[in-house]
Structures are given as C-alpha cells and as structure tokens.
Amino acid sequence: MQVVDFDTKTITADNHVLETYRTCEEKYRLGLHEHWRPAEAAAALGFGIAMHEARATYKKLTMQSALNQLVIDRLVSLADYAIEKGLNTWDAEMPPEMKTEVMQDNKRSRRNFERLARGYFEKFGGDDFQSIRVEIPGKKFLGTTPEGWTMNYVYTIDEVVKHRDKVYPLEFKTMSGFSPPDPRFFSQFSNKASITGYIWATEQELGVDIPGAIIHAMWVQAEPKGKSKYALADYFRMDYTYRDDDQIEEWKRNTLLTGDDIVRSVQENRWKRNDGVACSMYNGCSFKKICEATPEIRSKLLEIGYEKKEWSPWARIDGEVE
Numbered sequence: 001m002q003v004v005d006f007d008t009k010t011i012t013a014d015n016h017v018l019e020t021y022r023t024c025e026e027k028y029r030l031g032l033h034e035h036w037r038p039a040e041a042a043a044a045l046g047f048g049i050a051m052h053e054a055r056a057t058y059k060k061l062t063m064q065s066a067l068n069q070l071v072i073d074r075l076v077s078l079a080d081y082a083i084e085k086g087l088n089t090w091d092a093e094m095p096p097e098m099k100t101e102v103m104q105d106n107k108r109s110r111r112n113f114e115r116l117a118r119g120y121f122e123k124f125g126g127d128d129f130q131s132i133r134v135e136i137p138g139k140k141f142l143g144t145t146p147e148g149w150t151m152n153y154v155y156t157i158d159e160v161v162k163h164r165d166k167v168y169p170l171e172f173k174t175m176s177g178f179s180p181p182d183p184r185f186f187s188q189f190s191n192k193a194s195i196t197g198y199i200w201a202t203e204q205e206l207g208v209d210i211p212g213a214i215i216h217a218m219w220v221q222a223e224p225k226g227k228s229k230y231a232l233a234d235y236f237r238m239d240y241t242y243r244d245d246d247q248i249e250e251w252k253r254n255t256l257l258t259g260d261d262i263v264r265s266v267q268e269n270r271w272k273r274n275d276g277v278a279c280s281m282y283n284g285c286s287f288k289k290i291c292e293a294t295p296e297i298r299s300k301l302l303e304i305g306y307e308k309k310e311w312s313p314w315a316r317i318d319g320e321v322e
C-alpha cells in the first residue's frame, strides 16, 4: 500500500513515515518514495528489534496460560524462554561483523544482549506493569486534511499496561551514550509526536480516556571491566509523559498538515534536503554517503550499497479502517 493514493485521495501513514518526512524530505524521497535501504543491516537496529522481540515474548507469556504451559513443559523460566526467542532474532538481524570473536565484549554482542534482557526482566518484569495487551497493530481514520484528503494513521502499540490502577500505553526504548537514561533523555518525550499518536491510538483501541504514556528505557552498555558506579539495575529507568485532550487535538491537526505536505512533495516531485543536524543525528543518517557525494555518482552508489525494499508497516493489518 502506498502512502499517497491519488485514486482514492487517501494518505496512509505511520510514525516512521511522518517523522522521516519532517526530519528531511530528501531522506523521505530516498527511503520511502524510492524505497532504498542500506544493503547491510545496522547493528543498532538489529539489536533493538531483537530486544523488542524478547520483551514482547516475555510480556505475552505473563498474560497467556497456554504459553505458560509451554514454558512449564520445557522447564525453562519465562525470562529464559523470552531471551531464547530474542537471541534467535539477534542471529537473524545482526550484521556478520557482530558475530565475530572480537566483538563478543561489544555492547551489542549476543552475550550482552542476554545480560541486559535478564536485567530488564528482573527490574521491570513484575506485577507493577501488568500487561493488558501486547503489540497492538492498527489502522484508524485520523481525519480529513485541509486539502480534503482522507488520512489514516497506522501504528503498533508496544504494550498497554495497568500500572498503579491506571491504564497506559508503554513504549520501550533502547539508548546508548555515556550514562543511563536521565531526565534530559526522558524530556524528549514530553511533546514527541509518536508518543501522542500512541496515546490517541490507545484511546481508540480501548474506548477510554488515557492520561499519558509510560516510557521504559534501556541503556545499551557493555559489561564494565572493573568497578562501575552503575549497577545493572541502573541501566533501566522509566518515566511518565502526559497529554490532555487539547494537546491530542493539536497533534491531529499537525499530522493532517504533514499529510498535505507529503502529497504536495509527491505530486510535484519536489524535495528539500536537510543538510544539517539531521545528517549526523544518532549514528548518522543512513543516506549520508549518498548526499555527501557529487550528484553524478549518487545513483551508482545507491546501486552498490543499497537495495530496494518497500516500507510497509501496514502489510499485516487486515480489514478496513474503523
């Protein structure tokens, strides 16, 4: 399914689509309009996917007696079973160089994956975050844009939990850096559009008013060789972020405006380059090699180092918009 469908005058977008467009239109053109992706898997992405898999498996097991029986039959703990699933994903998703002997002490190594997953389950795997639902994919009608387009919002909510008698969507994030997640790290979520989107989506899914979201963050850091001021439990921290109805309405209006902007770019084949902070954010933009090269060799570089693969988060969503 395309983001922009001119036949039905419909836009279908998830957070990745919206955030990429707002970050850099050229990045959107290369990755989401022309569907280029780096041919080699990125270690940070693979590690995050595997950790999400381990976590989702663990949380589903806490909810489903049939799966619990499966664990009991094999005489393994919930954590062991979930880690095994996560490690299978790690094996499938990580680039080859991460599987070499020399990388075994790396922060994203197989061994450290297991250490971090176990530490996370010990700290946040208890009843204080009681799972109501895990991994909720959905597509909902968001509204009509100022230019008259129908806009659908697509999402996968990591989890909805009951925590201290309130219901929240819970977002799980991995991060690296020099120290564990602190208030500065968590402050990025106070007006982050993707989180507002998940709060709105959770309200649509459950039909109740949701005050905000919980963020669980994991510091991806190698095991220290000597003494460290951080115990393993310090690697995992949480925070709340709240939205009222007016803020959610504002997010909706803003998202609809971005929908119109995407249509205009596609229609006119006109794309602005960021050429600034977005190029070096996080581990650097995956298209930096292309943008820093001279224009005449860019298509060759794309053919050598990238492959065509369409982004389709909504492929597994069946049925019509509700």
Ligand code: SF4
Residues within 6 Å of the ligand: 023, 024, 025, 026, 027, 028, 030, 273, 274, 275, 276, 278, 279, 285, 286, 287, 288, 289, 291
């Ligand atoms: S390197 Fe910079 S300009 Fe190029 S696509 Fe990435 S963010 Fe945009």
